[in-house]
Amino acid sequence: MIDFAEYIRDVPDFPEPGIVFKDITPLLGHGDTFRASLDAIAAPYEGMQIDAVVGIEARGFIFAAPLAQRFNAGFVPVRKPGKLPWQVSGQEYALEYGTDRLEAHSDAIQPGDQVLVVDDVLATGGTGAAAVGLVRELGGQVLGFAVLIELDFLGGRRKLPDVEVHTVVHYGDD
Ligand code: AMP
Numbered sequence: 169m170i171d172f173a174e175y176i177r178d179v180p181d182f183p184e185p186g187i188v189f190k191d192i193t194p195l196l197g198h199g200d201t202f203r204a205s206l207d208a209i210a211a212p213y214e215g216m217q218i219d220a221v222v223g224i225e226a227r228g229f230i231f232a233a234p235l236a237q238r239f240n241a242g243f244v245p246v247r248k249p250g251k252l253p254w255q256v257s258g259q260e261y262a263l264e265y266g267t268d269r270l271e272a273h274s275d276a277i278q279p280g281d282q283v284l285v286v287d288d289v290l291a292t293g294g295t296g297a298a299a300v301g302l303v304r305e306l307g308g309q310v311l312g313f314a315v316l317i318e319l320d321f322l323g324g325r326r327k328l329p330d331v332e333v334h335t336v337v338h339y340g341d342d
Pocket of ligand 1: 189224225227291293294295
């Protein structure tokens with residue numbers, strides 16, 4: 169059994185003072201560990217019919233694309249505003265100060281599609297909730313929100329009350 173936390177590096181005060189950044193590059197840099205992390209993220213969904221795996225820019229892409237291959241599903245990028253070239257649908261979400269927005273191509277998900285949403289870290293939950301909202305706006309059925317890391321002490325799950333959240337590595341209160 170791999171202890172994934174040994175391959176996740178805490179970087180204090182990045183990208184700004186007070187944030188402890190979870191650096192997953194050591195995990196990604198070891199082939200066996202990266203593969204095992206994909207196995208662990210995928211585990212609850214094995215055998216399910218999945219039409220699309222949504223990855224949230226940018227580190228969500230790293231996990232969502234190989235998971236889409238594994239499930240023989242499409243990969244759908246959800247991106248920051250202005251990055252996608254075709255017609256988009258968007259969802260605004262609140263930050264500590266101000267708002268941000270996520271977008272997907274309007275034709276990326278068909279009504280009734282079974283969709284798994286994937287990101288690297290669940291922190292305050294705004295990003296995940298916006299991505300889930302976007303999938304639903306396009307008519308998709310959200311099977312779950314799967315992350316490698318959850319910062320339990322930030323309570324992000326509360327923003328996803330009607331979504332099954334699957335986490336591989338939990339960080340609780342210090
Ligand atoms: P949130 O909307 O607060 O749940 O933030 C989640 C998004 O921000 C994810 O896409 C993460 O990649 C990123 N993120 C938030 N906090 C951290 C952290 N401490 N370390 C690494 N990434 C983070």
